[in-house]
Amino acid sequence: MNSTEIGLFFRAMINQVRDGVILVDREWNITHLNPVAETLCGVPAGDAIGKPLTAVLNGVIDQTPLTVGEMLQKFSGSAKRNSQEPLQIVSQNGQEYAIQLSITPVQNEERIFGYSIMFYDITLAQRLEEEMLKADKLESIGILAGGIAHNYNNILTGILGNVSLAKLKTAALPDVESLLEEAERALIRSRELTQQLLTFSGGGDPIKVAGSVVELIQESAMFALQGSNVRCQFDIASDLWDVLADQGQIRQVLNNLVINADQAMPNGGEIRISATNVRISDDAARSLPPGDYIRIDVADEGVGMSDEVLKKIFDPYFTTKQRGSGLGLAICYSIIKKHGGHIEVSSELNSGTTFRVYLPAATIVVAKEEHPQPSPAHKKGKILLVDDERMVLETASEMLQFLGFQVFTAEDSQTAFSLFQQACGSGEPFELVVLDLTIPGDLSGERILTKLLEIDPNVKALVSSGYSNNPIMANYLNYGFHGVVAKPYRVQELESEIRRVLSDSTEVLKMKN
Numbered sequence: 001m002n003s004t005e006i007g008l009f010f011r012a013m014i015n016q017v018r019d020g021v022i023l024v025d026r027e028w029n030i031t032h033l034n035p036v037a038e039t040l041c042g043v044p045a046g047d048a049i050g051k052p053l054t055a056v057l058n059g060v061i062d063q064t065p066l067t068v069g070e071m072l073q074k075f076s077g078s079a080k081r082n083s084q085e086p087l088q089i090v091s092q093n094g095q096e097y098a099i100q101l102s103i104t105p106v107q108n109e110e111r112i113f114g115y116s117i118m119f120y121d122i123t124l125a126q127r128l129e130e131e132m133l134k135a136d137k138l139e140s141i142g143i144l145a146g147g148i149a150h151n152y153n154n155i156l157t158g159i160l161g162n163v164s165l166a167k168l169k170t171a172a173l174p175d176v177e178s179l180l181e182e183a184e185r186a187l188i189r190s191r192e193l194t195q196q197l198l199t200f201s202g203g204g205d206p207i208k209v210a211g212s213v214v215e216l217i218q219e220s221a222m223f224a225l226q227g228s229n230v231r232c233q234f235d236i237a238s239d240l241w242d243v244l245a246d247q248g249q250i251r252q253v254l255n256n257l258v259i260n261a262d263q264a265m266p267n268g269g270e271i272r273i274s275a276t277n278v279r280i281s282d283d284a285a286r287s288l289p290p291g292d293y294i295r296i297d298v299a300d301e302g303v304g305m306s307d308e309v310l311k312k313i314f315d316p317y318f319t320t321k322q323r324g325s326g327l328g329l330a331i332c333y334s335i336i337k338k339h340g341g342h343i344e345v346s347s348e349l350n351s352g353t354t355f356r357v358y359l360p361a362a363t364i365v366v367a368k369e370e371h372p373q374p375s376p377a378h379k380k381g382k383i384l385l386v387d388d389e390r391m392v393l394e395t396a397s398e399m400l401q402f403l404g405f406q407v408f409t410a411e412d413s414q415t416a417f418s419l420f421q422q423a424c425g426s427g428e429p430f431e432l433v434v435l436d437l438t439i440p441g442d443l444s445g446e447r448i449l450t451k452l453l454e455i456d457p458n459v460k461a462l463v464s465s466g467y468s469n470n471p472i473m474a475n476y477l478n479y480g481f482h483g484v485v486a487k488p489y490r491v492q493e494l495e496s497e498i499r500r501v502l503s504d505s506t507e508v509l510k511m512k513n
Helices: 003-016 035-041 068-075 123-140 142-169 174-198 214-224 247-263 307-312 328-338 390-402 413-425 445-455 491-502
Strands: 020-025 030-033 058-061 087-090 096-107 112-121 209-211 230-236 243-245 269-280 291-299 342-348 352-360 382-386 406-410 432-436 461-465 483-486
Touching (some): 020 035, 030 035, 035 112, 142 390, 142 491, 214 230, 214 247, 214 269, 243 352, 247 269, 247 352, 328 352, 382 390, 406 413, 445 461, 483 491
Parallel strands (some): 382 406, 382 432
Antiparallel strands (some): 020 030, 020 112, 058 087, 209 243, 291 352
């Protein structure tokens, strides 16, 4: 095999390599590019041959002033060199890549003829590493946030439950009812705060149902812009798919994104919100599995952000505002990840910012149900209420009695078992059992239900909790429960879930209109 044949054979091998390979002479002029290098550099081999390497390989080492040319000169010599830091390069078509370089001299015993430059595309690996770092930062405050939310939700259950009950009992007193409505609104906002804290904890898993988000998008945006000089333009597909989501958590995301957009335009402007259907076949860059999604874009005309700010935008406690906790976008990131979706941002200084949210489309559509306002009803069956918090027991018991049930309460598992066995033995079993999921120092709601099912396999149970570090609240059916009500709750929410759970029972709830 002569030298020409050897050269052709050598180039054929290089062209089969999955990484980028560029051959240069001693003056760093290009003599060959393999197909991968053509793609990463964004230039055909025929246009690159004979040109200086720096004409097609542009970029700088991350966080250093060292350019490609300076780095190559530094690596010159008779020994193989590897870059220790990722190199950010920009191809001729504007695409950015993160690469790792390896430079090997081509030489004989007498002199160096040139260099073989191999570079590995680590863009995807770098993105995945950044995603993992973000997740770790969020997890670091999860335990504290979840514990606070748990205790706070128990307190709110007592307050919100009593206020909603008082509203129903004083409907004939307009002045009193108006005051209670104001108190109820404030408490609901407090409930939203605890839901944000729960997002950082294991118990913040979304309780997902299939439904439309069209009204949710519009209502969230208009609510967030109350009193603002910013207008909002909507472009929502008429055939927008339903999504499988926790609407309360998605409302938090939309509120945060619209508020951020509003604050980016202190002199006024327009926010454009669009929602479309997208079908993803393969999207490694976003770490989304193939499937159907809806995409929500929230775009503003504001001041924009620098690249350095964009890298930290979803970090907990990071903020560029003089007033702000830095949790808003971190909450958005965590919520969307827990929904199996993705959130990303693009921005340019003085040219605005666009947040893009992907949410999985629902495979089923659940029709909306309308329920009448709860009102005192005739006596119904018996309900067993199990909770370790005395305030919750008293409040929930008042609610259930108002709805016409005979209520028995238990603060621990032994009392619950005793009451349950007595009811079964009397021939008048409980129509429903409402179980708190976490009872410190005692059996969990899940364990209690397992033992109750051994006594009566037909028992119906509803799970209730203000916090959980397991997926029972989001997947209650898989654990034997028939329904779920998250703390804190109002009479209306408790009645609605009980009605649904008992709807296939022989005795259906009948409410007065």
